[in-house]
Each structure stands twice: as C-alpha cells, then as structure tokens.
Amino acid sequence: MIYRIKDGFVNVYIIDRGDHLVLIDTGIEGTCEKILSKIKELKKPLKTIIITHHHLDHTGSLKCVKDATGAKVVAHEEEVEVIEERTRVKVDVPVKDGDVIEGLKVFHMPGHTKGSICLLDEESGALFVGDIMIERDGKLYEVPHRYSEDPMMNRERIKDILNIEFKSIYPAHGEPVLENARKKVKELVEALEREK
Ligand SMILES: [Zn+2]
Ligand SMILES: [Zn+2]
Structure with a gap:
C-alpha cells in the first residue's frame, strides 16, 4: 500500500510494509x-527514510522526522555528503545502483x-x-532545466527509465501516473527527441 502526502507543490510517499512503514522523501x-x-x-x-536527492523540497523535514521516529536514513553514496551538510542528519545507509532496500531496487540516475x-x-x-x-495535467515532463545540475544528462536518464520494468510512476511533483505510465514516458522521450 502506498500513501501519498501532498504538501503544496511536493509529494512524499509512505509505503506500508505490513508491520512497519517506509518514507520516500520528507518534503x-x-x-x-x-x-x-x-x-x-x-x-x-x-x-526507514529514503531520500531521492538532496534538494530542500525533499529533505526539508528530514531532521524533524528523524528526531521523532529514529528511522534509519538512506541515500545514494554520492548524495551523502551534501545531505549531511545541509540537514545535519547522518545518512545511516549509503546505497548504490542495484542495491535493494525495503523491497525497493535502487537505480542511480x-x-x-x-x-x-x-x-x-x-x-x-x-x-x-x-x-x-x-x-x-496527465502528462510527464522533464523538470525545468534551471533546477537540474546537468539537464542534458537528466534527459538521458529519462530514456533509461524505459529499461526498467515499472507499471506506474510516482513523481515528487504532480500526480502519480497509474495508467499508461510506460506510454507516457515514451511520449516524453519522443517529445525531447523532437526538441533536439
Ligand atoms: Zn530536485
Ligand atoms: Zn523537487
């Protein structure tokens, strides 16, 4: 079971793992x-709290949630330093591409x-x-370029998503895409190809 908590422009997700919960991002x-x-x-x-990346709309409540729950904090090994520096919260479990944590497979993007x-x-x-x-509005887009460290590299990652066996897409911004998710990613990839 996946629960979405929307706070203004950003989502966090809670996954129910039966006897415990897992949080993805902290808003x-x-x-x-x-x-x-x-x-x-x-x-x-x-x-467990898993952080997708260090931006403040994903780590803003990390300290508060960590202090209240004592949950272990997970992030990619290349994101650890900046998360710790900005939030003053220790990343307990650095992960890398291919790791599986809480039944979630990690893809480094x-x-x-x-x-x-x-x-x-x-x-x-x-x-x-x-x-x-x-x-x-029911469509997928790349995140505005000004927010990305390397927008063109992020474009390549969007293509990589098509290699993953997914059924639905849960973005941090906008509504989850539960129907035709693969088709919608393909449409985005095609739109980006046309832009070249
Ligand atoms: Zn971001
Ligand atoms: Zn964001």
Whole structure:
C-alpha cells in the first residue's frame, strides 16, 4: 500500500510494509507534521527514510522526522555528503545502483543531481522517480532545466527509465501516473527527441 502526502507543490510517499512503514522523501520544512500524523493514523513504526536527492523540497523535514521516529536514513553514496551538510542528519545507509532496500531496487540516475536515485517497488512495479520527471495535467515532463545540475544528462536518464520494468510512476511533483505510465514516458522521450 502506498500513501501519498501532498504538501503544496511536493509529494512524499509512505509505503506500508505490513508491520512497519517506509518514507520516500520528507518534503519541505513544514511537511513534518503531516508525515507524523499519517504515521500515527497508520499505527505502525516508521523504520526507514529514503531520500531521492538532496534538494530542500525533499529533505526539508528530514531532521524533524528523524528526531521523532529514529528511522534509519538512506541515500545514494554520492548524495551523502551534501545531505549531511545541509540537514545535519547522518545518512545511516549509503546505497548504490542495484542495491535493494525495503523491497525497493535502487537505480542511480545522475543528472538532476549527481546522486539522484529512482526506486522500484519490485512487488507492485511502482517507480518512485524523485525529480527525474514531473507530472502536469496527465502528462510527464522533464523538470525545468534551471533546477537540474546537468539537464542534458537528466534527459538521458529519462530514456533509461524505459529499461526498467515499472507499471506506474510516482513523481515528487504532480500526480502519480497509474495508467499508461510506460506510454507516457515514451511520449516524453519522443517529445525531447523532437526538441533536439
Ligand atoms: Zn530536485
Ligand atoms: Zn523537487
């Protein structure tokens, strides 16, 4: 079961793993309260926080959620330093491409940031894409170039997504794409190809 918490322009996701919960990203600073009240409602402990990348709309409530739950913090090894520097929270488990954590397979997707990751829920085919792509009005787009460290490299990553066996796309910005997700990624790749 995947729960989405929307806070203004950004989503965080809570995955119910039966006896415990997993959080993907932590939103902005004020998102903490919403996350904690959802955890309380679900009556299960939060054991793991996975950060898709260091940007402040994904790590804004990291310290608050960590302090309240003691959950272990997971991020790509190339993102550890900047997350720790900006949030003052230790990354307990650095991961790399191909690792599986909490039933989620890690895909290293450098471009938006150097340690950006996507996470595939191997059971449901849900793919959490962080900021590799965003959704707007039922369509997928690349994140505006000014937000990416290397926008052209991020474009290559969008193509790489098609090599992953996913069924649905869960972006950090916009609505989850539950129907025709692969078709929509293909349409985005084609639109970017035409732009060249
Ligand atoms: Zn970002
Ligand atoms: Zn973002």
